[in-house]
Amino acid sequence: MNNYLAAYGLKTIPFNITSDPDFFYRSSTHKEVLSTLIFGLRQKKGLMAVIGEVGTGKTTLCKVFLNHLPKEVKTSVIFSSPQFSQTQLLKNILDDFGLKRERKNRFDLIKNLNSFLIDTSLSGGNALLVIDEAQNLTPKQLEQIRLLSNLETSREKLLQILLVGQPELEDKLNNFKLRQIKQRIGIKCRLLPLREDEIKQYIQYRIDKAGVSILSIEPECYKIIYQFSQGIPRLINLLCERVLLLGFVQEKNQINPSMLKVCIEELQ
Ligand SMILES: Nc1ncnc2c1ncn2[C@@H]1O[C@H](COP(=O)(O)OP(=O)(O)OP(=O)(O)O)[C@@H](O)[C@H]1O
Ligand SMILES: [Mg+2]
Numbered sequence: 001m002n003n004y005l006a007a008y009g010l011k012t013i014p015f016n017i018t019s020d021p022d023f024f025y026r027s028s029t030h031k032e033v034l035s036t037l038i039f040g041l042r043q044k045k046g047l048m049a050v051i052g053e054v055g056t057g058k059t060t061l062c063k064v065f066l067n068h069l070p071k072e073v074k075t076s077v078i079f080s081s082p083q084f085s086q087t088q089l090l091k092n093i094l095d096d097f098g099l100k101r102e103r104k105n106r107f108d109l110i111k112n113l114n115s116f117l118i119d120t121s122l123s124g125g126n127a128l129l130v131i132d133e134a135q136n137l138t139p140k141q142l143e144q145i146r147l148l149s150n151l152e153t154s155r156e157k158l159l160q161i162l163l164v165g166q167p168e169l170e171d172k173l174n175n176f177k178l179r180q181i182k183q184r185i186g187i188k189c190r191l192l193p194l195r196e197d198e199i200k201q202y203i204q205y206r207i208d209k210a211g212v213s214i215l216s217i218e219p220e221c222y223k224i225i226y227q228f229s230q231g232i233p234r235l236i237n238l239l240c241e242r243v244l245l246l247g248f249v250q251e252k253n254q255i256n257p258s259m260l261k262v263c264i265e266e267l268q
Contacts, residue, residue, distance in 0.1 A: 004248045011211030015241035017234055019060035021067055025205045029192040030061055036189050037065050037162065041073070041128060045186035046157035047149045049134075049173070050164045052191030055234030058164045061191065062130055072125040074098075074116075080136045086144045093129060093148075114151055117158035127159050134165035139178060146181040193231030196223075202233065203240060215244070217255045224260045228267075239263055 005013070016023075024030070033050055040048045052058045066075060076096035084092065090109040094101045099116055101109060120127050129148070131137070137145070151158045163169065163185075173182045194202055200222045207213050229235035242263040243255050252259070 004245065007248050007251075008244065008253070009212055009214045010207075013241070014206045014210035014213075015237040015244065017237050017241070019057070019063060021060060021063040023206055023209050024060060024064045025202045027194050027198050027202065029190075029194070030057060033061060033189045033191050034065060036187060038068075040187040041069075041126065041160050044126065044156045044160060046152075046160060047145075047181070047185045048160065048162045048187040048189075049169065049185050050162065050189055050191055051167055051170050052164075053193065053232065054166055055232045056191045056193055057233050058166075058191055059132055060233075062132055062162075062164055066130065069128070072123075074120055074125060074127045075130065076128070077130045077132070080131050080133050080141065082136050082138050082141075084141065086140055089141055089144055097127070110147070110151075113148075114158070117151055118153075121153065121156070121158055128162065129159055130162045130164065132164045134163040135168040135172070136165075137163075137169075137172070139172075139175070142172065142178055142181055146184065149181075149184055193229075194233065194236075195231060196226045199226050199229075199231065199236065202236065206237075206240075214253050215247075215255070216253060218257065220257050221255055221260055224257055224264070228260075228264050238267060242267065 005011070037048065037050070050058060050061070062077070066077065069075065074097060076093050078092045078096055087106050087109065090106060090113070091101055094109060094113055097116060099112060101112060117127050131145070145161060148159055149157070149161055172178065173185070203217065203225070207215060225236060225239060228239055239260065243259050246259050246263060247253070247255055
């Protein structure tokens with residue numbers, strides 16, 4: 001791997017598939033969702049939801065959002081799992097807020113959380129709960145979230161909740177039995193794939209971030225990358241990573257369409 005990086009003059013792997021906020025490219029859709037979330041949080045909108053296809057950058061966007069929050073915002077970030085009981089879910093939320101939770105039952109946990117939220121609000125702060133992979137939430141867990149979204153003073157919501165999930169989350173929320181939670185979502189936004197004209201900038205941005213590079217990509221490549229990925233960043237990364245490796249093996253500094261086609265065949 002080091003040889004591969006050295007061959008291209010790179011400091012780090014440009015197309016990792018982990019969600020690294022340092023590599024965040026501000027595409028039109030990512031920018032729009034990010035500013036909507038900042039607005040929603042400031043306005044204390046209560047429940048917010050971001051829906052996006054697999055690999056569009058939801059987790060990365062959450063990390064960027066969280067990294068930019070002022071200190072007065074207390075956060076709890078959890079990844080949902082259908083295995084959690086309602087009590088377990090609450091415990092995880094409290095844990096990530098950094099709250100002690102000796103007392104065990106659900107009522108006590110909510111009381112605990114509530115007094116933390118009131119203190120936070122009184123000291124001019126705000127509290128944000130982020131639930132990633134929210135498409136995995138069970139109806140019972142969603143009901144629990146709804147109850148948390150009830151925590152409020154007469155003036156404002158005490159807890160801002162951001163649900164982040166794949167389109168299955170939206171299907172769940174459309175379930176008639178869950179209409180009560182759906183009605184409470186103050187902000188709902190959609191994270192879209194990159195536009196075709198953003199692919200080149202996205203790729204160039206990641207290559208530049210990875211260090212000064214002697215790598216070049218023939219202009220015809222971008223259309224092929226778009227056709228394969230449909231603008232989904234994780235698929236762009238998968239393909240680009242592979243073609244860079246192929247280039248390294250073939251000792252080429254220039255990526256061309258036929259190299260891409262070889263990689264696409266391997267990936268399909
Ligand atoms: N705006 C972006 N800038 C740079 N890289 C991005 C961007 N969006 C996504 N990526 C990259 O795409 C890959 C997938 O992103 P991420 O894991 O955030 O997607 P996701 O929507 O959370 O996927 P899943 O639905 O599987 O949870 C990661 O490698 C991430 O770094
Ligand atoms: Mg994710």
